[in-house]
Structures are given as C-alpha cells and as structure tokens.
Amino acid sequence: MxxxxxxxxxxxxxxxxxxxxxxxxxxxxxxxxxxxxxxxxxxxPAQHVIDKLVEVAKDPSAHGYSASKGIKGLRKAQADYYGRRFNVDIDPETEVVVTLGSKEGLANLAQAITAPGDVVLAPNPSYPIHTFGFIIAGAAIRSIPAAPGPDFFTRLEYAMSYSVPKPSVLVIGYPSNPTAYVADYDFYVKVVDFAREHGLWVISDLAYAEIYFGDTPTPSILQVPGAKDVAIEFTSMSKTYSMAGWRMGFAVGNQTLINALTRVKSYLDYGAFTPIQAAAVAALNGPQDxxxxxxxxxxxxxxxxxxxxxxxxxxxxxxxxxxxxxxxxxxxxxxxxxxxxxxxxxxxxxxxxxxxxxxxxxxxxxxxxxxxxxxxxxxxxxxxxxxxxxxxxxxxxxxxxxxxxxx
Incomplete structure (x- = not known):
C-alpha cells in the first residue's frame, strides 16, 4: 500500500x-x-456582533445547513462595504462568495482554476497559502518580488517571456503579510493593464485593508476600471473586526472566478454556521467604531x-x-x-x-x-x-x- x-x-x-x-x-x-x-x-468583536450571534443561535431553525456561497444578506453587506469604502459597484448575486476565512477561499480557488503543470506567479516572501495553495493543486511557482516597486514589473515581463508554459495566474497581496509592504492605486492600474495584455488572472489578497497607519486609506484593485475583467479579491473579518476564530471572509470580483470558486465550495462545505453569518452582517452594517x-x-x-x-x-x-x-x-x-x-x-x-x-x-x-x-x-x-x-x-x-x- x-x-x-x-x-x-x-x-x-x-x-x-x-x-x-x-x-x-x-x-x-x-x-x-x-x-x-x-x-x-x-x-x-463589538458587543452588538456578539449579541446578534447569540440572538440568532437561539432560533431553533438556525442550526441546519447554511448556504455554501453565503446567505444573501451577508453577500449584500459585503457588496455595500465595497460601495462605501472603495466606490466599487458589486453585484451580490454574481460577484461575491462568502468563504471560511480568506485562507480557505484562496486554497479552494487554487483547486478550482489550476491544472498540474500550470505556472503561477507569486511574491516571495509571502503568506504561505499564496504559494502552497497552488503547489498542492499541482502548479509550479515562479517567484516575483514582494515589494511593489519598479523591479516588480521588470520581473513580471521576464517571467512571461521565459516561463514554459506561460503563467496563468498572478497573486498579489497588499498590505502584505509578512513584509507589510503597501501598494498605491497607480500600482494596481499597471497590474490590471499587464494582466489584460498577457491574459493573466489576478488574485488580490486584501485581508489587511483597514489596518493602515497613514492618512491615505488602502486601495482595492477593483477600483481600477476594467479590473473585474481579470481580478478577484479576498478580504477577511479576522483582524478588522477581531473575528479571527469565526472564520469569515469573502471573495469579490470577476464572475468567472467567483463561479469557479462557488462550484468547488459547493462540493466541499455547506457554508459557515448561520448565526456567525448573521453576526457578520451586523458587523458590516452596524457601527464601525x-x-x-x-x-x-x-x-x-x-x-x-x-x-x-x-x-x-x-x-x-x-x-x-x-x-x-x-x-x-x-x-x-x-x-x-x-x-x-x-x-x-x-x-x-x-x-x-x-x-x-x-x-x-x-x-x-x-x-x-x-x-x-x-x-x-x-x-x-x-x-x-x-x-x-x-x-x-x-x-x-x-x-x-x-x-x-x-x-
């Protein structure tokens, strides 16, 4: 054996x-x-979020299977967040899926879109799931710089010219884990242009969107016109709302990638516990103190x-x-x-x-x-x-x- x-x-x-x-x-x-x-x-988490969890958990009907792609109210709450925070119009029916934390979502997307032998561009150093999600799925990783400077695009061009087969996916994540590098809007414009030119899918990890220390809020790649043609973005409630153990995250963006992730998840899970999803709605829609x-x-x-x-x-x-x-x-x-x-x-x-x-x-x-x-x-x-x-x-x-x- x-x-x-x-x-x-x-x-x-x-x-x-x-x-x-x-x-x-x-x-x-x-x-x-x-x-x-x-x-x-x-x-x-904030007390009103815990209160909502308790309230819904007391409902006998809330303890059955939930929805793998997330309850409708939560998908709408995330779409509304993107509207408020980034001025990005998101369709909660076709452009949002709820994940069991961003890590699960990234790993399942890798399974959905990767064939053995595919080449994926990922930063080095980087959060381990950015590489190992694809390695487990059978891909080969070609490293690119973690810092979003001039060398980033030089190395991208080199990778596209000399990789066999051609890379199919580019993974980025800012503010980054572990390096804490940050990217600005102009960087994302260049990434979207590059991806459209070279036929790359872009996976953006925005888990630390709300933990910035300067006067300028962290941007989203989806703010760039045309970004939804090539990009999907993962966010998490773990750090923003102190809900790490609740395992609540989202994928937002390109419909093709959202559909692929949703289909794989439908075979693997029934979604997060409904009271947790209801409490997440309260977190997103309620006071943001x-x-x-x-x-x-x-x-x-x-x-x-x-x-x-x-x-x-x-x-x-x-x-x-x-x-x-x-x-x-x-x-x-x-x-x-x-x-x-x-x-x-x-x-x-x-x-x-x-x-x-x-x-x-x-x-x-x-x-x-x-x-x-x-x-x-x-x-x-x-x-x-x-x-x-x-x-x-x-x-x-x-x-x-x-x-x-x-x-």
Missing part, C-alpha cells in the same frame, strides 16, 4: 514546526512566553515596539500597515539565520517570533513580529531582548526616555 501521497509529497517540512514545538515545551515548563509569532488578535479602534490599537503597539526594541538595540523599520513588522536580524547575529535566531530568542529571551524563511527563501535574514501583545508586554519583551542582545555584543541605545530598563 503506497504511502507516497502526491500532494503531501509536494509540501516541504513545516518551517515553523521546530520553533512552535519549543514554544509549547517552554509553556509546559511554566515559562512566560511573549508570543509575537502568530498573527492571532487578542481582542473581541471597532474598525478605527483596532487601527489605532495596532498603530500604538507598532510605535511602542519600534521605539522600545530600538532602544534595546534592535532597529525595526516601522510598518506602514498590517499587524506585522518585518524585522532584519541584528547584524551581529545575522550569521545565525532566521531559524536559529528565532530559537535563541525564544529560549534565552522568552520572546517568540516567526522566522522569515517560513514565508519563502527571500525571507531569510528577517523575522516577522506580530502586534498581538499589549504595550506592557511589548515593553517586557524589549527588556528581555536588551539582555539577550547584550550577550552577543549588541549595545542598547538608551538615549532619551528609558522605560524599558528594569526598575
């Missing part, structure tokens, strides 16, 4: 497994681990992390968006590589991070830090890191207010 399963064979060992095992063992020993590794929000509150929460945590870690001796570029910081390993320790650095940081400083190589080989030399601990815990992490770095000859920068020093 063969145990050499095709799709399992195409998946490499999980890069985060060793660090995660160390984290679990440390906690089992009673160690206080400050976990900046997983992007798991620590807040709760939590959206701004979460934005300010992550901005404050970003500022505390950058400032306190910097004074500890670890300079971290301030992300413009998302709930992550993409941090180069301190030069004095760069020779270790991301995995070894992450393991030492965990065992010697009790701070967990995600090694950058887990998001693609171009992530080597970096780690991802999630803004999921409160300000007090971030300052505690900075104190631990200060002592840790000192062991390796990294001097702190203690100019100005010295909040991170032990009392």
């Amino acid at each position: 063969s145990q050499d399963f095709y799709r399992i064979r195409r998946m490499p060992p999980y890069v985060f497994a060793e660090v995660n095992a160390m984290k679990a063992a440390a906690r089992a020993r009673g160690e206080d681990i400050i976990d900046l590794g997983m992007g798991n929000p620590d807040g709760a 939590i959206v701004e509150a979460n934005r300010q929460l992550y901005k404050k945590r970003r500022d505390v992390m950058v400032e306190s870690f910097g004074r500890a001796g670890w300079d971290i570029p301030a992300p413009e968006a998302s709930m992550f910081a993409w941090a180069p390993i301190p030069p004095a320790m760069a020779h270790m590589g991301g995995i070894e650095f992450s393991k030492k940081l965990l065992s010697e400083a009790q701070v967990a991070v995600a090694p950058g190589v887990g998001f693609g080989d171009e992530g080597e030399g970096y780690v991802r830090l999630a803004l999921v601990e409160n300000e007090q815990r971030l300052r505690q992490a900075a104190r631990n890191i200060k002592k840790f770095l000192a062991k390796y000859g990294v001097k702190p920068n203690n100019s100005g207010n010295d909040e991170i020093d032990d009392k």
Whole structure:
C-alpha cells in the first residue's frame, strides 16, 4: 500500500514546526512566553456582533445547513462595504462568495482554476497559502518580488517571456503579510493593464485593508476600471473586526472566478454556521467604531515596539500597515539565520517570533513580529531582548526616555 501521497509529497517540512514545538515545551515548563509569532488578535468583536450571534443561535431553525456561497444578506453587506469604502459597484448575486476565512477561499480557488503543470506567479516572501495553495493543486511557482516597486514589473515581463508554459495566474497581496509592504492605486492600474495584455488572472489578497497607519486609506484593485475583467479579491473579518476564530471572509470580483470558486465550495462545505453569518452582517452594517479602534490599537503597539526594541538595540523599520513588522536580524547575529535566531530568542529571551524563511527563501535574514501583545508586554519583551542582545555584543541605545530598563 503506497504511502507516497502526491500532494503531501509536494509540501516541504513545516518551517515553523521546530520553533512552535519549543514554544509549547517552554509553556509546559511554566515559562512566560511573549508570543509575537502568530498573527492571532487578542481582542473581541463589538458587543452588538456578539449579541446578534447569540440572538440568532437561539432560533431553533438556525442550526441546519447554511448556504455554501453565503446567505444573501451577508453577500449584500459585503457588496455595500465595497460601495462605501472603495466606490466599487458589486453585484451580490454574481460577484461575491462568502468563504471560511480568506485562507480557505484562496486554497479552494487554487483547486478550482489550476491544472498540474500550470505556472503561477507569486511574491516571495509571502503568506504561505499564496504559494502552497497552488503547489498542492499541482502548479509550479515562479517567484516575483514582494515589494511593489519598479523591479516588480521588470520581473513580471521576464517571467512571461521565459516561463514554459506561460503563467496563468498572478497573486498579489497588499498590505502584505509578512513584509507589510503597501501598494498605491497607480500600482494596481499597471497590474490590471499587464494582466489584460498577457491574459493573466489576478488574485488580490486584501485581508489587511483597514489596518493602515497613514492618512491615505488602502486601495482595492477593483477600483481600477476594467479590473473585474481579470481580478478577484479576498478580504477577511479576522483582524478588522477581531473575528479571527469565526472564520469569515469573502471573495469579490470577476464572475468567472467567483463561479469557479462557488462550484468547488459547493462540493466541499455547506457554508459557515448561520448565526456567525448573521453576526457578520451586523458587523458590516452596524457601527464601525471597532474598525478605527483596532487601527489605532495596532498603530500604538507598532510605535511602542519600534521605539522600545530600538532602544534595546534592535532597529525595526516601522510598518506602514498590517499587524506585522518585518524585522532584519541584528547584524551581529545575522550569521545565525532566521531559524536559529528565532530559537535563541525564544529560549534565552522568552520572546517568540516567526522566522522569515517560513514565508519563502527571500525571507531569510528577517523575522516577522506580530502586534498581538499589549504595550506592557511589548515593553517586557524589549527588556528581555536588551539582555539577550547584550550577550552577543549588541549595545542598547538608551538615549532619551528609558522605560524599558528594569526598575
């Protein structure tokens, strides 16, 4: 009996497994681990969203199978969101499907549109499902830059000229996970023009649309005229509304791709629990205070992390968006590589991070830090890191207010 399963064979060992095992063992020993590794929000949804969940769950008729593509009211609520936020007209019947979080949607779309041997263009480093969703489906990945700069389009042209067969799909995601890169409207215009010229489908991951820290809101690719001819976009309620465990997301855009995803999902699931979908409607249609509150929460945590870690001796570029910081390993320790650095940081400083190589080989030399601990815990992490770095000859920068020093 063969145990050499095709799709399992195409998946490499999980890069985060060793660090995660160390984290679990440390906690089992009673160690206080400050976990900046997983992007798991620590807040709760707004009370009116929880109230709606409870209200609908009390209805005996709400516990049967739901609708795989999402209840009508939720699809309309998402279409209305695109109208308010991006001034984009979306048909809730033909251009929206509800997904069990954006990750499930991305993976099922890959299964729907990919044949073994297809070539897919995806950023490196990137959120793992952007590549492995297609690898599991049998595709070959050709890496493109994660940063939306001039080299992005140079590499796209090169990939289209020298890939056999020609790439059929382009995956992008801004604000990006893990790098926190952001893209502007003009970038999306160029992407749409390129896709139309070369016959590419574009998959845009907009999960962090509402977590931006400047004055300019994050754009959507669907704002570009003609984008719906080539593009589908995934969004999520996980971070925006503090609903990560509820597994609620959406795909919006091109009807052909929406139909393909809807058909595959119809064979695989019956949709999210109806009370969760009803509560998601309440979140999208109700007061939006939590959206701004979460934005300010992550901005404050970003500022505390950058400032306190910097004074500890670890300079971290301030992300413009998302709930992550993409941090180069301190030069004095760069020779270790991301995995070894992450393991030492965990065992010697009790701070967990995600090694950058887990998001693609171009992530080597970096780690991802999630803004999921409160300000007090971030300052505690900075104190631990200060002592840790000192062991390796990294001097702190203690100019100005010295909040991170032990009392």
